[in-house]
Amino acid sequence: MKNEITISELARLMHVSVHQIRYFEEKGALTPAYTDSNQYRMYGIDEIYRLAHILLLRRLGIPVNAIQGCTASSSPEQGQHLVQQALLDVRFEIRRLQELEQLMTNILNERQNADHSSNPYNLQRRRATYLTRWMRLEPLAKLTARQLVDQGGSVPNLFEADIHYIEDGPGAMNLYTEAEAPGDYSLPEGEYLSARMLIREESELEPAITQFYDYAATHDYRITAPLIVIERSYLSLFSPDKLHYELLAQLDPAAPAERRDHDDDRADHD
DNA sequence: CTTCTCACA
DNA sequence: TGTGAGTA
Numbered sequence: 001m002k003n004e005i006t007i008s009e010l011a012r013l014m015h016v017s018v019h020q021i022r023y024f025e026e027k028g029a030l031t032p033a034y035t036d037s038n039q040y041r042m043y044g045i046d047e048i049y050r051l052a053h054i055l056l057l058r059r060l061g062i063p064v065n066a067i068q069g070c071t072a073s074s075s076p077e078q079g080q081h082l083v084q085q086a087l088l089d090v091r092f093e094i095r096r097l098q099e100l101e102q103l104m105t106n107i108l109n110e111r112q113n114a115d116h117s118s119n120p121y122n123l124q125r126r127r128a129t130y131l132t133r134w135m136r137l138e139p140l141a142k143l144t145a146r147q148l149v150d151q152g153g154s155v156p157n158l159f160e161a162d163i164h165y166i167e168d169g170p171g172a173m174n175l176y177t178e179a180e181a182p183g184d185y186s187l188p189e190g191e192y193l194s195a196r197m198l199i200r201e202e203s204e205l206e207p208a209i210t211q212f213y214d215y216a217a218t219h220d221y222r223i224t225a226p227l228i229v230i231e232r233s234y235l236s237l238f239s240p241d242k243l244h245y246e247l248l249a250q251l252d253p254a255a256p257a258e259r260r261d262h263d264d265d266r267a268d269h270d
Numbered sequence: 271c272t273t274c275t276c277a278c279a
Numbered sequence: 280t281g282t283g284a285g286t287a
Contacts (some may be wrong), residue, residue: 008271018272023281040272064280 004033004042014051021051028068029054061086103160107234113196120195121215123251131164131176132183139171162246165229187228191251193221196232199243205229212247222252 011018024030025041030050032041043051057067062082069078135151137143148155164176166185176185195212199205209227216223228248235244 006272017282019282020280022273027280038272058280 002042004044007032007041007043010043010048010051013048014055016051016055024051024054024064027064029064057082061089107237110232110234120197121212122194122196123221124192124194126187126189126192128189129187130179130182131166131185131187132179133174133176133185135175136168137165137173137175139169160233162233163231165231166226187250188253190253193223193249193251195247197245197247198235199245200241205245208245209247212249216249223249224252225250 005013007018007021011021021030022041025032030047033044033047034042036042054064054067058064060083066082134154135147137147141147161177164178165173166176168174174185193212193216195208195215197208199208209229212227213223226249230246230248232244232246236242
């Protein structure tokens, strides 16, 4: 019985595939102690340690090629740099996952918010938000696939963000998405009237808008700024035939805006 | 049981 | 960076 072991024994011992060991060899990271007369690779105790090191560095996300140079020519300086780089990479990955987590909770939260379908209207105090414009829709133009590609690469992560439609001249629309910093359009902080609704056909939108203005008028809300139509893409996620919209308009800050300390005293109109 | 090579994610 | 199939 030899002291050295075969590749499959080594693989079982280290909980890796035989393939993987040969792959490391191809990359120059791990050479067998010797190859037997039957062409079998044989591994001794040194190779076991070596493989353990390689596996550890792989867990840190260091590429096998890099392990080759760092373990063989063995410059501790370089090895340290590799680990530092790997650390930077995992921090980047953590950020990525945190953003993903945020997206998921947003999707879930929006569903909760959307479910109170009793009274679509509601008054909100909103912080300033900033919008960046990414496309202009000419009057009567419908959004088509062609327009999206002709528009150039500047289409945002479409349908991961809510699309804001703001009228720009007669019949024309500008399309925006939310931005971090002040951009092409700003919604100032203030009181807003909002209505959320679920719509099956685009034709339902127009009457909803007039109804929105009617509602504002009968409640003496002064709307000065343009109406913002928000297409909430998350909410259509699980009901493809329906679109969720929010109508939003800032209330005139100059108007006396009879202080409403509670906003649930309207139930007369629908 | 091993080897190698190739195609595939 | 590996995996799986097929071969000898």
